[in-house]
Amino acid sequence: MAVETAPQIEFSKELISYIEEWKTKPGNLIMVLHRVQEEFGFIPREAAIRVSNMLDAPLAKIYGVITFYHFFKLDKPGKYNVQVCMGTACYLKGGEDLINELETLLGIAVNEVTDDGLFSIESVRCVGCCGLAPVMIVGGEVFGKVTKDELPEVLARFKEKG
C-alpha cells in the first residue's frame, strides 16, 4: 500500500539499487532500514515514506519496526554521538555514573542533542569488549575503563575538533 507522493527525499544511487535488489525478498524491511540509517545517521520521516512507497509497505509497519528496535533513531544524533555501554559488565563497573555525569556536563538527557548539534548521548547494550568496562564510544572512537573524571577532557577534545 503506497503512501503518497510527498516531496521526495534524496537517496544515494547505492541505496536505491540496494532497495530495488531487496524489494521482493522476505525480511527486507530491517535490512533496508539499516542502510537508510547508515546514510542519514537516523531515519527521517521523509525517508520512511519513500521506503514505504518503494517497498509497498504501510508506513505504520515501518514505524512499528523503527520504534521497536533501539538501534533505529528517529531524530538526528549529534555530530559526535556519545554511546555509553550499559551491558552487564559496563553497568556493574559504573556505566550509569558515566551517563549521569555526561548529562550534567552536556546539559542534555539521553537521546537528546546539544543546541550546537555537536553532542548527543545514547545508552547502548554490550559493544563486545567487556574487558574494557566501562566502555564509551565517541564518534566511532572507543574509550575503555573510563572514569567520570576523564569525561571533561574527552568532550573538550571533540569540541575543539568542531
Next chain:
Amino acid sequence: MSTVDIKINGRPISVPAGTSILKAAKLAGSKIPTLCYHSDLEPWAACGICVVKIEGNPRMARACSTLVTEGQNYITNDPEIHTIRKTVIELTLADHPQECLTCARNLSCELQRLASEYGIREIPFDRNVKRLPKDESTPSIVLDPSKCIQCGRCAQVCQQLQDVWALEFIGRGEGTRLMPVSGLLLNDSPCIKCGQCSAHCPVGAIYEKDETAQLMDAIMDKSKHVAVQMAPAVRVAIGEAFNMAPGEIVTGKIYAALRRLGVDAVFDTNFSADLTIMEEGSEFVERVVNGKGALPQLTSCCPAWTDYMEKYYPDMIPNFSTAKSPMMMQGAITKTYYAENKGIAPKDIYSVAIMPCTAKKFERIRDENMQSSGVDDVDLVLTTRELARLIKTAGVDFANLEPEECDSPIGAYTGAGTIFGVTGGVMEAAVRSAYYLITKEELADVNIEAVRGMDGVKTGVVDIKGTKVKVAVAHGMANVKAVLDEIRVAKEAGAEPPYHFVEVMACRGGCIAGGGQPYGTEDEVRDQRIAGLYKDDEQSTIRCSHQNPDITKIYADYLEAPLSKKSHHLLHTHYTPRKVYQK
C-alpha cells in the same frame, strides 16, 4: 474433512482436523476465557489467559493458537490453571486505571467481566497506571491509551480486516502504544473512521464519541423540531442491548422508543435507501445504456469506503456514484421537502440519524455538499450503542414496547431499502430497479442470490434482457483492494472494465456489523442479523424501490425526476483526492 479424536477434560469428542483447543473446548461445552483472542482475527497468543494443560505434557499451551492433536486429553480448568489465569488478570489490572464506574465500557468490558468471574478482590502487585492524553481528534472515535491493555485487537482489525494501518504497535516493552505513526493523531492518519477498532476493543481504550447529550439538549429546546431517521442495520441489532436475539426485527419498537424519548418526527433511512436506488440506479443506466460516464460504477453509501477511496484510489473518483448516502439524502429532504410541507424553517429542524456506524459522524460534516438545505442537513449522528443507552436511561421497557408506525411522507420503505444494511444488499436493490429502468418490465424473481453471503468478494453476471451486467460485491476493506486493482489494471491498459457495477462496504458483513453496533459481533451474530434483514425484505409487500408510492410522490411533488437539477442539488455530491497522512 478428516476428524481428530480427542478428549476435553476426559470426555471424548471428535472435531475437524485443524481445530484449535479453544474451539474444540467450545464444541465440548467448556468455556475457556479469552482476552486478546477474537474470532474475526488470527490468534496471536498475546495475553496468556487461555492456557490449558495437555495431559502428559509438562508445558501448558495457549488454547487460542494451539491446534488439537489425535488422542490428546486437554484439561481446560483445574485449581492450578485457575490460579494462573487469575494472575494474568491481576497483572493486567495492576496497569489498568480502575475507573469502571465512569468508563464507556462499564458493564460491557471483557476485562471487567473476567475480574468479576474470577472473583478478584485485591491486586497483589504494585500499581503502574500511566496517565496519557486521549486522542479525540476524529469526529467518530476516542482513543484512550491509559486504558489500553495492549491486546492488539485494534491494530489487527485495522491491518488484517481493513488494510488501513492507522494503528500499529509503536515502541516496545511497557512504553508500547497502539497509535498512528510518529505521534500523529488519528485524524491525521489513514484512519477511515469505520470504528471496527472500537467494536473489537475488549476494554474502554477505544470507543465511539458519545454525543447523546446533544440529542437531549435538542429535545429540551422547544424551538427545535427534532426529526430522527434510523438506518436499516439498527433494527436487527439494537434488540441485543435489551437481551433480545441478534437479528430480531424491532423496527416498530425503535420508532416507539424514539417517541418516548420526546422527538417530534420519526423517519426511516430505508426510505432514502429507496431514493438512493432511484438516483444511483438511474445514474447506472446513464453509464451502461447511454455510455455517459465511467464504468464500473462504484457505490458511494459507505463513508468509510468513500474516505478510503479518496485517500488510496483517487483515480477512481470518476467511477464513484455521485449519489449521496441514504443518510445524507434523508437529511437533505427532511430540511427541504418535509420542512416546506410542515412550514418549518430548515434551521429550526434538528435532524438526527441513528446509525450502525461511527464513520457517519464524520460523513455528516465531510464537505460543503452536506449542507444542501443551506444548513447542516444532518445535525447529529448517534450510533446504535448510543441510542440503546439513551433508551435505557429513559427507563423505556424496550422489549415490551408496542410497535408503532413511522411518520410519513418520508418514512415508508420497501424490501429493497432494508437490505441496504447487508453486504450485497445495495447491489441487489439496484439490480431490482435497474432491470425496470432499462426494460420497463418488472423482474420475475427479485432474489439475487449471487450477491448474497459472506464471501469477501462476490461476483456475478446479471442478464437484463440481453444486457449482461457484470457485478462485484466486496466487504471488509482488505477484500476491496483486489477488485480495485483489477479495475485499475484494465483502465490503465485501456481494456474493457472487468465489472460494470461494484458495491463496497467497509465492514465485514456490511452495516449490520458496523463499528457502532452492539458489542460482541462475530460471524455467528452477523449471520443472524443478516437473516433478520432478508426476513424484513421478504415480509415487505413491496420489494423494489421504484414501486414505493412515497418515492413516486416525492418525485411528482418535489424532485421532478431522478437526476433532475433539483435532485442533483440535494441528493448528489462530489469527491476530492485526499492525502493518506494529513501531516
